[in-house]
Amino acid sequence: MQLQRRYNLPNCTLVLEGLPDASGTGLEASQRLGILLNAECYLAGHEPHLSGGKDFFTDLVTTVSRYAQFCLSGISQPPTTESSSVRLAPKGNDRHQLEVTLAPEVDTASDIVHVRTVDLTTVQLFDLVEAIDQFFADPLALPDFTLALRPTARGTTAPTEPLAQRALAPTLGIATVAVAGFFFVNLPTPRVNVPGELLPEGETAQVVGEPDTSGAGAGADPDPEPETDAIDSSPTNPGEGGTIAGETDGAEPVPPDSSSTAQERDLEALEAAAAAALDGALEQAPTIGDREQLSQMAATLFNRVNGAWTEQPTFTEELIYRAGVSADGKIVGYRHENFAARAYVEETPLLDLLDLPRPGAAATPNPMAEFRLVFTPTGRLEVSPWHGYPPEDETLPRTQASPSASPRPSAQATPRPNSDGPGQPIASRPQLETLTQDLYQQIDQAWDISSPSFVDRLTFQVTINNQGEILDYEPVTAGAGRFGAELPLADLKQADADNGAFGIFRVVFTPSGVLEVSPWDGLE
Amino acid sequence: MSTSTSVTPPSASPGATPTVLENLPDIPIRGGDCPRRARQQLDLMLLAIEALQLGGSEFILAVARDLSLLDVLKNRVYLWQLRSSNPLRRWASRRTLSPLEAKALVAITCFLARRLTVVIRELLLAHGQLTEKGEPLTTHFRLSEYLERFRAHFRARMNPKRSAVLAYTDSDDRLNELAIGLLRQLLFCTGTSGTQRLWISLFDGEV
Numbered sequence: 001m002q003l004q005r006r007y008n009l010p011n012c013t014l015v016l017e018g019l020p021d022a023s024g025t026g027l028e029a030s031q032r033l034g035i036l037l038n039a040e041c042y043l044a045g046h047e048p049h050l051s052g053g054k055d056f057f058t059d060l061v062t063t064v065s066r067y068a069q070f071c072l073s074g075i076s077q078p079p080t081t082e083s084s085s086v087r088l089a090p091k092g093n094d095r096h097q098l099e100v101t102l103a104p105e106v107d108t109a110s111d112i113v114h115v116r117t118v119d120l121t122t123v124q125l126f127d128l129v130e131a132i133d134q135f136f137a138d139p140l141a142l143p144d145f146t147l148a149l150r151p152t153a154r155g156t157t158a159p160t161e162p163l164a165q166r167a168l169a170p171t172l173g174i175a176t177v178a179v180a181g182f183f184f185v186n187l188p189t190p191r192v193n194v195p196g197e198l199l200p201e202g203e204t205a206q207v208v209g210e211p212d213t214s215g216a217g218a219g220a221d222p223d224p225e226p227e228t229d230a231i232d233s234s235p236t237n238p239g240e241g242g243t244i245a246g247e248t249d250g251a252e253p254v255p256p257d258s259s260s261t262a263q264e265r266d267l268e269a270l271e272a273a274a275a276a277a278l279d280g281a282l283e284q285a286p287t288i289g290d291r292e293q294l295s296q297m298a299a300t301l302f303n304r305v306n307g308a309w310t311e312q313p314t315f316t317e318e319l320i321y322r323a324g325v326s327a328d329g330k331i332v333g334y335r336h337e338n339f340a341a342r343a344y345v346e347e348t349p350l351l352d353l354l355d356l357p358r359p360g361a362a363a364t365p366n367p368m369a370e371f372r373l374v375f376t377p378t379g380r381l382e383v384s385p386w387h388g389y390p391p392e393d394e395t396l397p398r399t400q401a402s403p404s405a406s407p408r409p410s411a412q413a414t415p416r417p418n419s420d421g422p423g424q425p426i427a428s429r430p431q432l433e434t435l436t437q438d439l440y441q442q443i444d445q446a447w448d449i450s451s452p453s454f455v456d457r458l459t460f461q462v463t464i465n466n467q468g469e470i471l472d473y474e475p476v477t478a479g480a481g482r483f484g485a486e487l488p489l490a491d492l493k494q495a496d497a498d499n500g501a502f503g504i505f506r507v508v509f510t511p512s513g514v515l516e517v518s519p520w521d522g523l524e
Numbered sequence: 525m526s527t528s529t530s531v532t533p534p535s536a537s538p539g540a541t542p543t544v545l546e547n548l549p550d551i552p553i554r555g556g557d558c559p560r561r562a563r564q565q566l567d568l569m570l571l572a573i574e575a576l577q578l579g580g581s582e583f584i585l586a587v588a589r590d591l592s593l594l595d596v597l598k599n600r601v602y603l604w605q606l607r608s609s610n611p612l613r614r615w616a617s618r619r620t621l622s623p624l625e626a627k628a629l630v631a632i633t634c635f636l637a638r639r640l641t642v643v644i645r646e647l648l649l650a651h652g653q654l655t656e657k658g659e660p661l662t663t664h665f666r667l668s669e670y671l672e673r674f675r676a677h678f679r680a681r682m683n684p685k686r687s688a689v690l691a692y693t694d695s696d697d698r699l700n701e702l703a704i705g706l707l708r709q710l711l712f713c714t715g716t717s718g719t720q721r722l723w724i725s726l727f728d729g730e731v
Contacts, residue, residue, distance in 0.1 A: 094652055136716075147720070149724040
């Protein structure tokens with residue numbers, strides 16, 4: 001008995017003809033189509049219908065089912081096997097081309113293979129899909145056919161964009177890196193100066209990242225200039241600092257040398273010699289304590305150093321030096337007071353101006369004074385006596401300050417006003433507070449703040465008696481003395497006042513016109 | 525025609541998979557959450573349904589109740605949050621979409637699409653005829669109404685700062701194309717195995 005199953009949709013009718021499954025028994029088995037003999041697919045508007053055997057039907061349901069999934073996801077499926085007799089491909093937006101390879105007719109002798117092409121709209125295609133889905137859901141037709149839906153695997157999907165478009169982004173990226181790389185390779189390698197402090201004793205700093213154009217260090221390239229030998233031997237003993245001074249006065253202290261290592265060594269030698277000279281001079285030479293002379297020396301020194309300082313500063317912090325200066329304004333020695341001062345000494349004219357004493361001259365030392373030299377990154381030079389200015393008519397007692405001594409004036413070093421003997425320092429807290437107020441009002445009233453010409457805070461150390469009368473004052477910050485005319489301190493000073501008891505105060509004038517007054521040692 | 529989704533079970537025990545979702549297989553996904561394209565696709569299909577039917581968002585909740593999916597979709601705000609997992613949304617949330625939530629959205633989409641089968645077929649046929657004749661789409665009242673509503677919904681809810689959205693909102697034609705494409709996809713959801721087909725298609729190229 002032949003069985004027939006029909007699936008009717010508006011645009012598509014699927015008809016299956018076959019025999020019942022012989023293996024089963026019972027009424028349902030006898031109604032179930034188990035062996036497919038012929039399948040017919042009627043598509044509205046496309047005559048004649050498509051028909052074929054089991055192979056055709058298998059290909060049809062497989063291809064259509066997969067294509068339906070493509071319609072839903074838009075992700076193209078891996079191409080069907082070559083052997084499939086049914087193909088489906090999109091054709092424009094709303095068209096789908098169904099291609100069926102028809103088996104050669106049995107009665108015609110020719111082997112010509114006919115390919116039937118049918119254009120379907122989306123609605124027609126859906127009806128075909130639905131007919132097939134209804135067949136899958138039908139328990140009475142071909143139970144060995146099941147709808148096996150599976151997502152398309154990641155790797156198997158065909159790319160949706162053409163190769164040129166996909167390759168554009170990575171190609172652009174690589175090209176950009178290549179161009180950037182080309183430019184970066186052509187940039188000069190930055191010079192790295194290894195600070196001499198980081199190297200072990202005896203080794204010299206070398207410029208890293210730049211080929212040594214001189215060919216070798218000083219050892220491999222014996223320098224014919226005699227200066228090198230003279231200086232090489234000098235730095236070991238500070239007492240022999242004079243060996244360098246075999247050169248004539250005014251001669252260039254830094255010998256021109258093509259070798260950077262030799263130059264480094266010269267520098268170290270000079271620095272050591274300068275420090276030694278300073279120590280030596282401090283030991284032997286009398287100190288200049290005269291106020292006028294100090295002021296004059298400061299001015300001379302400022303002019304000399306400032307005039308010779310032509311190099312643009314590259315340092316970022318202040319360079320502080322303690323320099324010994326002879327009465328005629330020559331720098332007889334110096335010592336760097338901070339690390340930057342040592343590292344950047346070549347940028348200052350100190351080495352050029354250094355006038356190391358002759359070997360024999362040490363026996364008859366000239367009077368000298370110590371000055372504080374500050375080179376600021378902004379290109380400003382500050383010069384002030386290391387121990388501050390002494391009061392008028394009094395010389396600073398000679399101090400054997402250690403090299404690390406603070407330039408901050410202390411209460412002991414504070415010069416007293418002209419007096420028969422030292423008075424009593426005021427230590428009582430309430431009295432200090434009252435005096436602070438008095439002093440503040442006194443100076444504040446007298447200070448004309450209309451146009452301060454200074455740009456830094458000017459600090460003075462002011463000594464007053466218990467009446468609040470100013471006995472004496474002295475500038476603390478470098479340069480504070482130069483603006484004395486603008487400030488009321490000189491007018492307020494009463495040298496003949498009673499100095500039986502005194503208090504020391506810090507008075508700060510700021511460029512913005514703010515006055516600050518506080519006890520020098522705080523309110524302890 | 526056998527439709528498993530038309531049967532509403534009396535009650536499902538809490539925590540168990542609702543019956544309507546049982547015929548949707550679990551897909552081994554990387555990360556465990558639904559891929560970006562799936563979240564976008566589900567939200568856009570629901571947007572198309574809203575454009576087809578006035579008060580579509582109300583229907584979505586009503587259908588969720590009918591299909592006993594309120595355990596999954598909870599309430600209006602939660603549904604909105606789920607749809608906002610579409611990265612194109614103006615207020616796109618960073619939250620992800622769990623497979624169970626995605627299944628519920630698939631079931632609702634297909635259920636509503638099946639109800640709208642007649643309209644969907646009519647609009648697609650009309651679009652085909654108009655395109656063939658070269659006539660403007662506005663000549664068909666229902667079609668132009670659908671397209672207009674879809675464009676308005678899309679422009680109101682999608683983030684114009686995203687280039688993917690900008691590409692559409694720039695021209696009506698591109699938005700119309702998107703709307704018709706979604707209509708075709710909805711057509712495939714109306715079939716006997718539409719739910720499974722939509723569900724599986726969400727993971728094409730992702731596993």
